[in-house]
Amino acid sequence: DQQVKQNSPSLSVQEGRISILNCDYTNSxxxxxxxxxxYPAEGPTFLISISSIKDKNExxxxxxxxxxxxxxxxxxxxxSQPGDSAVYFCAANKGRALTFGSGxxxxxxx
Amino acid sequence: xxxxxxxxxxxxxxxxxxxxxRCSPRSGDLSVYWYQQSLDQGLQFLIQYYNGEERAKGNIxxxxxxxxxxxxxxxxxxxxxxxxDSALYFCASSVTTVNTEAFFGQGTRLTVV
Numbered sequence: 001d002q003q004v005k006q007n008s009p010s011l012s013v014q015e016g017r018i019s020i021l022n023c024d025y026t027n028s029x030x031x032x033x034x035x036x037x038x039y040p041a042e043g044p045t046f047l048i049s050i051s052s053i054k055d056k057n058e059x060x061x062x063x064x065x066x067x068x069x070x071x072x073x074x075x076x077x078x079x080s081q082p083g084d085s086a087v088y089f090c091a092a093n094k095g096r097a098l099t100f101g102s103g104x105x106x107x108x109x110x
Numbered sequence: 111x112x113x114x115x116x117x118x119x120x121x122x123x124x125x126x127x128x129x130x131x132r133c134s135p136r137s138g139d140l141s142v143y144w145y146q147q148s149l150d151q152g153l154q155f156l157i158q159y160y161n162g163e164e165r166a167k168g169n170i171x172x173x174x175x176x177x178x179x180x181x182x183x184x185x186x187x188x189x190x191x192x193x194x195d196s197a198l199y200f201c202a203s204s205v206t207t208v209n210t211e212a213f214f215g216q217g218t219r220l221t222v223v
Contacts, residue, residue, distance in 0.1 A: 034211055043112060043200055043214030044153070089152065096166045097143050098202075098212055102152035 003027045004092050006101035014109050019077040021104050023090035026071065030092035030099075035064060035075045038087045038103070047088075048075070080108045113137065116201050116215035124223055128189040131218045135182055135203030141165070142184040143204075143212055144176055148197040159184055160207055191222045 005024045013019045021035075031052040036044035050057040050064045050073070057064050063076045077084055087105050091098040113136035123129055135142050140161045145153040146169075155168030159178035170176075173191075178184045188195060198219050202212035 032210075036214075041216075043114070043202075043216045045112070046211040046213065049211055093210075095207065097155045097158045097168065097207075099155065100145075100153040 002102075003030075004090060004099050004101040006090060006104050008104050009102070010105040010107070012107045012109060013080050015082055016079045019075075019080045019084065019106055019108065021075040021077075021088050021090075021106065023073050023075075023101055024071060025073075025092050027092070027094065027099075028071065029094045031095075032093040033064070033066060033073050034091045034093070034098065035062075036089045036091060036100075037084075038089060044089060077106075080106075082108050082110050084108050112213040112215065114201060114203050114213050114215035116199075116218050118218060119216065120219050120221075122221045122223060123191060125191055125193060127191050127222075128187065129191065129220065131186040131188070131199055131201075131220075133184045133186070133201030133203075133215060135184070135201075136213055139203035139205050139213070140182065141204045141207050141212075142178055142182070143202040144170075144184070144186050145200040145202065145214075146197050147200065147217075148194075153200065156186070158207070165207060188220070193222050196220055196222045 034049040035047040038044045087103045115134040144156040156170040158166040198217045200217045202214045204212040
């Protein structure tokens, strides 16, 4: 049972435009959500997180939105840069280890 | 640099063999997690330790085991290896287990031939 789903395996955007990565979850007990970025041959790197008591968290070019009623979160990157090209994983936590989605490969075209 | 160290970076071994992967968490982190990533899939949670004790188990095979030592480093033991065990194995650490980000090492790429 995949509790965290990223239904888009890949996304391509132009440099300077907005990148929107989506994630859905099924377990309403999740209370903390995170986004990680992963480059090839490296471990995932923490990007941004959000608690279930909030609906938005912003850090520089990165903003995460949480819609609890829809069990949906999204990561917005504005403006997108070529260096943002990587695989992005969303993850959820309910007091135990993180449960990860399958990832979305973002390619930012110069 | 996340502060989490994993050794070795690469490991090639034959089917039926046993290997040990090692992880040193970030200074001050008490919780260690092991994840498996196969063929560009998502990260599958294997097991978690907190301050030396097993805290949670995920999709870990009976052929696999782990432990966390008093100095907080952790080892993941994989035995009776099969071709399908070829994967990236990541270790992560965090200060606590609740509502916090985990920091990942660079992983160990295991190839079973």
